[in-house]
Amino acid sequence: MxxxxxxxxxxxxxxxxxxxxxxxxxxxxxxxxxxxxxxxxxxxxxxxxxxxxxxxxxxxxxxxxxxxxxxxxxxxxxxxxxxxxxxxxxxxxxxxxxxxxxxxxxxxxxxxxxxxxxxxxxxxxxxxxxxxxxxxxxxxLSPGTAPLTRAGGRPGDVLYVSGTLGDARLGLSHLQQGRRRSPAILRQKRPEPRIALGRLGARFASAALDISDGLAQDLGHLCAASGVGAELELESLPLSPSVRAALGPEGALAGGEDYELLLAVPPGRTSTFERACLRAEEPITRVGRLTEGPVGRIRGARGQGLRLPAGFDHFQGGGRIDRSGREG
Amino acid sequence: MxxxxxxxxxxxxxxxxxxxxxxxxxxxxxxxxxxxxxxxxxxxxxxxxxxxxxxxxxxxxxxxxxxxxxxxxxxxxxxxxxxxxxxxxxxxxxxxxxxxxxxxxxxxxxxxxxxxxxxxxxxxxxxxxxxxxxxxxxxxLSPGTAPLTRAGGRPGDVLYVSGTLGDARLGLSHLQQGRRRSPAILRQKRPEPRIALGRLGARFASAALDISDGLAQDLGHLCAASGVGAELELESLPLSPSVRAALGPEGALAGGEDYELLLAVPPGRTSTFERACLRAEEPITRVGRLTEGPVGRIRGARGQGLRLPAGFDHFQGGGRIDRSGREG
The missing domain is CATH 3.30.1330.10 (PurM-like, N-terminal domain)
Structure with missing residues (x-):
């Protein structure tokens, strides 16, 4: 000071x-x-x-x-x-x-x-x-450890996310509806950084980032930095019952401010990674995989096109708390 | 980014x-x-x-x-x-x-x-x-070099300031008067950090800080951190002719945002310090010395009390550009 x-x-x-x-x-x-x-x-x-x-x-x-x-x-x-x-x-x-x-x-x-x-x-x-x-x-970083950047993903790497998605966005809706307490509101107000999972992930993953703008947008960033495409299994997205009911998988994809981690893990390391997460009680879910491309293109797991939401962008007035306290 | x-x-x-x-x-x-x-x-x-x-x-x-x-x-x-x-x-x-x-x-x-x-x-x-x-x-810091903190000053250390004082404050007055160009306005808008002098000072000085809130206030901080008092030679303060005319030494003491350095140098090192500054073309002026105390008390060089200005304090509305663009 x-x-x-x-x-x-x-x-x-x-x-x-x-x-x-x-x-x-x-x-x-x-x-x-x-x-x-x-x-x-x-x-x-x-x-x-x-x-x-x-x-x-x-x-x-x-x-x-x-x-x-x-x-x-x-x-x-x-x-x-x-x-x-x-x-x-x-x-x-x-x-x-x-x-x-x-x-x-x-x-x-x-x-x-x-x-x-x-x-x-x-x-x-x-x-x-x-x-x-x-x-x-x-x-x-531990001496000798490489940082976990967005750029290391390779086609075939398996995608994992931590925790559940969309809760912070739902929490914002709850606040806007006049509610003052809900598990989702707690996620909006008190995000818990995944420090332990990040350290664990650094031993297994090829790329990672934190999901601050919604999985759709943040996966796009990982793909762009790694020069790959991706397939997402929408039905596999980890959603709390209230997010599933209120937003559905598509809404959760645009759920900013979750501060969960997205990790890409090479196929040869997925079982040891999953076992390590289980032992460490770090909740992770397999949600898709990286593909050859086109770069940045995200498709459904059965090859179908996905209508991806734009994610949060407060410069475009999209999704964050705005001046009037309403979602933009 | x-x-x-x-x-x-x-x-x-x-x-x-x-x-x-x-x-x-x-x-x-x-x-x-x-x-x-x-x-x-x-x-x-x-x-x-x-x-x-x-x-x-x-x-x-x-x-x-x-x-x-x-x-x-x-x-x-x-x-x-x-x-x-x-x-x-x-x-x-x-x-x-x-x-x-x-x-x-x-x-x-x-x-x-x-x-x-x-x-x-x-x-x-x-x-x-x-x-x-x-x-x-x-x-x-160069390996093995100690940082130059506010706390290392000892009674007897000689006080130096770099450059001239009060110019940034005068520049603010000029702007408020509607002037758009003057050497003082340049000092207000484009302060030049004294990086080279700081590195040189680290070899000689016992304590230092940058003068961002006026010499009176910043010297007070150095004295408090070092547990000493100080004597200032008001007539020695380095003032540009325009600051001398417009603010005088007392006004310059409260001149915030000069970003000159204040250094305390033990008496045994002053001649080598001054020679090094001369060689490096770093303009410094001897302005007083640290004393036994009372801690934080700043007196004139002849022992007289000084009416010291409070210096800049934008929380108290003192001296910085305020909401209306007027000096507070």
Whole structure:
């Protein structure tokens, strides 16, 4: 935390008070944090959550907001197979932002940080019209381990997704309908990054990414980066009963903000991968396979064309919480 | 750059097109950038510039905004004596933000990045009500070198500042008066981070920080962190003729956003430090010394009390560009 401005002192102290002291050569309070050299390669991601785009203060508690801001970054680390190490937190706060709410954000973020052993090493406060939280997070790969990128998929690789799909989207609908509690709402507010599965996946998978914009769109990205096509078994998609009833498989394909992982595993490694996931209690489902192409083309498992939804795109007004709190 | 959403693709491509390709194992385009392990300790900083707080679109060109967003982060690296290595860029853009302006921001940022050899390795776009740019930048210390923190100052250490003080504040006044060009306005819009001086200072100084909130306030931070007091020679402050005429030494003490360095150098090293700065053509001026205390107390060189301005504090409405474009 850059402790530069008198008015920031107490805000910073308040925020930091909710985190354990980072065990680094220089922590928050100087112009930079200073970290010992990393042993393995470093994975770096930066992701922001913005009021009325990724959350609303009416529907999210401060703790939810703090959790989600860190979770979306951890999910990026998970998708590379990295071990979370450190993060910095830049907060833009409206001038009248309540101290109690700031404390809540810190608490929600800190609780998730503890779970994954990631240290807050610095940050920044600025004033702004709307609340936004921009985090930069770093993870480390075990020395000698290759990162799990989007680009390593090969034709024939089997596709897996973790958990269930579409729940966060359904949760958003529930909120819009005036509901305040449901398992789906919890998935929307408190995504759980799949750190352990990512680390496990790094030993088996050829490619991976986290599903933040819906499987259809994110699989398209994996295919494009890997130069392959894909076949999806719609009937195999892991859906909770409520998502199956409310959205169906096609709706779940466009379900953004699930933060589950999509992994491509070469056929020779699928049985050991599945056994390892079973032992680790990581829920995965086989949903299709990569094909020769055409590149980026996603077909049904019986070769039929799929009418794929566009996925989430908040620049196009598609699917996220918008200014009015309605789905765009 | 997380290339997740269709609407972001072209914006990201546009932005990245202005930067040289980062020479890292995995660059922009995947969930994380992947960087080789660092050899020396890493210095990490995060800092944001927000529309109508740190700049206005009426007074700053997009190139100015891009420059300033990176410069304020590089200045933090400079103050630690670090060599700039990589940064990530999170942009929050109003929905109607012109592509031409985005390109201008990238150009201004890229030009400064090239000067200091720092690579853009990733980033993020979100929509927002107001334009803001949050950067996280990393520098590396030469292996075995200690970072230059705020906490190493000892009584008797001689205080130096680089360049001249108060110009950025005067530049803001000029803008407010309707002027569009002056040397001071250039200092406000295009601060030049003192990277080379920071690296040189790391060999001699006991403590340092960058002057972002005015010498009075920033010296106070150095004193507090080092557990010392200080004496300032007001008549020695390096002021440009226009700052001397318009603000005087007291006004310059509160001149935020200069991004000059304040260094404390033990008395036994001052002559070699001064000679090294002369050879390197780094302009420094001796402005006082650290004292036993009381801790944080800053007095005049003849022991007189100084009426010190509070410095910049945008949470208290003090001194930065505010919502109405007037100084608070």
């Amino acid at each position: 850059s402790q530069k401005r008198a008015g920031e002192f107490t805000l910073i102290d308040l925020f930091l008070s909710q985190f354990p002291r980072a065990r680094v050569p220089v922590g928050p309070g100087d112009d930079c944090a200073v970290l010992a050299p990393s042993k393995g390669a470093q994975c770096i991601t930066t992701d922001a959550v913005v009021e009325d785009v990724h959350f609303t203060r009416a529907w999210f508690t401060p703790e939810d907001i703090g959790h989600k801001a860190l979770a979306v970054n951890l999910s990026d680390l998970a998708s590379m197979g990295a071990v979370p190490r450190w993060f910095v937190c830049a907060l833009a706060l409206p001038r009248d932002f309540p101290r109690r709410a700031l404390l809540g954000i810190a608490r929600g973020m800190s609780a998730l940080a503890r779970v994954h052993g990631i240290a807050l090493v610095g940050g920044n406060f600025t004033s702004a019209r709307e609340l936004s939280i921009t985090l930069t997070a770093a993870g480390e | 997380s290339q997740k959403r269709a609407g972001e693709f072209t914006l990201i491509d546009l932005f990245l097109s202005q930067f040289p390709r980062a020479r890292v194992p995995v660059g922009p385009g995947d969930d994380c950038a992947v960087l080789a392990p660092s050899k020396g300790a890493q210095c990490i900083t995060t800092d944001a510039v927000v529309e109508d707080v740190h700049f206005t679109r009426a007074w700053f060109t997009p190139e100015d905004i891009g420059h300033k967003a990176l410069a304020v982060n590089l200045s933090d690296l400079a103050s630690m004596g670090a060599v700039p290595r990589w940064f990530v860029c999170a942009l929050a853009l109003p929905r109607d933000f012109p592509r031409r302006a985005l390109l201008g921001i990238a150009r201004g940022m890229s030009a400064l990045a090239r000067v200091h050899g720092i690579a853009l390795v990733g980033g993020n776009f979100t929509s927002a009500r107001e334009l803001s740019i949050t950067l996280t930048a990393a520098g590396e």
